[in-house]
Amino acid sequence: MGEQRSWVSSSYGCDTDATCVEVAIAAGRVHVRDSRRGGDEDAPRLTFSVAAWTLFLAHTTAD
Template sequence: MTRGALAARDWFKSSYSSGEHDSDCVEVAVAPGAVRVRDSKVADGPQLAVSPVAWAGFVARVIDSRP
């Protein structure tokens, strides 16, 4: 595994990822200094890396916007 690479066990899907649209998901992994996001259908594809502070802000915004 290359430096900074994440093992399959490090990735997780949302608890809301179930049912008929289960393949339409992103996966998230917490790495040192970054939160990584990838398309669950393309595990070896590109990844988005954001700071933990930015990720926390994103999650808070999503939670606040739920009906």
């Protein structure tokens, strides 16, 4: 049984059928998934270290 994660939907990029990116932080890792597959525990997801996620956000949100 996997650990319970609290997923948060992105505030950007959601369209009318609620297809968004969701993020959860658990055990010092940042997990990213497609909200359309949210309840599917076998669905693919990306996992980053907190440091890598911070760098990713810095580069994607830079002016």
